[in-house]
Amino acid sequence: MHLCIHCSINVQEQQNQASASATSQSSASATSQSSENQESATTSGGVQSRALMNFRLNWNAIYESEVGLKRKLERGMRLTPADRIAIVAEVVKQVRHKVPGATRKTFNTIYQEQMITKHEQSFQETLGVAGKEGCAVKITGGILKQMKDKFDNDKNKKTSNRTPTRMEVERPPIKEAYGCVRWEVVDYPEGEDQESLEAKKVLLQKHFQNRRTNAAASPREIKDLMTVTYKHQRDLINSNVKAALLNQRVRRSRGRQAADEQQEESDEPLITIALIKKEFPYLFCFVGMELHHELLTDINVSKVLDEFCNQERDKMLQFFATSHNLVIQSINRKLNRQLGKEGCNEEFSKLLALIWMVAVEFKEDINCLITLDKEEIDLANYDTTTLQPAPHLLATGESLLAARKFLLTIDQRFLSSHTNVVQTICCIYMPYFIFNLNYPAGCQATMEFIQRCIFKHSPEKGHKRPTSRDEGGNFSTTPTHPLISRLLKKLNDHLQAREGESSEED
Secondary structure, eight states: OOTTTSOOOOOOOOOOOOOOOOOOHHHHHHHHHHHHHTHHHHHTSHHHHHHHHHOOOOHHHHHTTSTTHHHHHHTTOOOOHHHHHHHHHHHHHHHHHHSTTOOHHHHHHHIIIIIHHHOHHHHOEEEEOTTOTTOEEEEOOSHHHHHHHHHHHHHHOOOOOSOOOHHHHHSOSSGGGTTOSOSSOOSOOTTOOHHHHHHHHHHHHHHHHTTTSTTOOOHHHHHHHHHHTHHHHHHHHHHHHHHHHHHHHHHHHHOHHHHHHHHHHOOOOOOOHHHHHHHOGGGGSHHHHHHHHHHHHSOOHHHHHHHHHHHTHHHHHHHHTTOOOHHHHHHHHHHHHHHTSTTOOHHHHHHHHHHHHHHHHTTOOGGGTEEEESSOOOGGGOOGGGSOSSOEEEEESSSGGGOOEEEEEETTEEEEEEOOHHHHHHHHHHHHHHTTOOOOGGGHHHHHHIIIIISOOOOSSOOSSOSOGGGOSSOOOSSSOHHHHHHHHHHHHHHHHHHHHHHHHO
């Protein structure tokens, strides 16, 4: 059974959070006026006031509500209508969940004290005054009014029968779309259609065949073609997931027999890793994988990993150096010996040692992620049935911390080789999001540590861990694995203790 296609579909039934108003402009205005007249009575209660004082907007959730939104806000850029809709929906949702008794006036406080304070250039609007050159009056009738109107419309909604928004389609509430901002693409790129994308896909295949010849395409051209065909890539990768979801809906409405008959009659081909590689070979090269992952999650793995190595990696290694765990102490000694050798790749050895120590801390097996083979691997005669179905690295070298080459395998197939430290760690992580995979049971907490702590990808809801306790491992259903929460608490306590010691010495 092919892993990326047959991962279990666990769709949690969620009621559509509708935002529809069938009232006329006059009735909406009347509702608004009625709500304003009740403000004083509602806000006079202590519950809403205390909740509002303690309420803080979750900016990470707001940034993730639309692709590229964080960059626009940080640069003070003008917001598009789609940006406004996404921000309004997220802010209203947060207020409804965390501010009991919220009213329209609640948004005045949030807008002025939190939104304007953090991103004034993007949220504050100005209006020129006629007859007074150079004068401008600040107004707040745009996004603030939209938030108030949506608050009222959600409160007065009568039906959930509506067309889903683009954001809801691109980010469906299913496990496979966890952590993605563009899991599915609604529209074709400007000026493109199915036929033109198919032609560009064929061109990419030719470029891949010629990549080591004088006719090789430039990296810029490859990136442009991979970007414009992103919709084509997602449609291919997601096709079997969508078929399984459809089968599940048929089973619920018409019964198992009808669903089985429909599945037997379907002439859709089975989408396997081998087929995806044949159609889009650059998806299994670092340049294509990194670009696709960034379009999918809005996270540049190379940049984030570099920031982690510069700012946090050594602090974590210092924390593990104080561990009383004998295996972790042994890894520390191996790391110190390796760092003393000539030609040692310090960056790689430290990062791999840290991941190894985390796996030991969580009582998980590092061989679930990386396996060492001291002899050069003969790909032609290798028994691929011994390979793991999940993304895995085969390392060659005298020891794990001194490995010089890594082979990436998925679905018991050799897919690519890497010698670059950044590429190696990134390539064991990115396929889980790109190909809709769950983390293996044997290293689920370690993979989530890599996701949340190294690559800083921490969605508020959901996870990529196995869906059943029967699969074994450190099973948990909480958004953040308890083992990670406990490790971070111990790390913070360690850092605070060190700061206390430093201040006493001063």
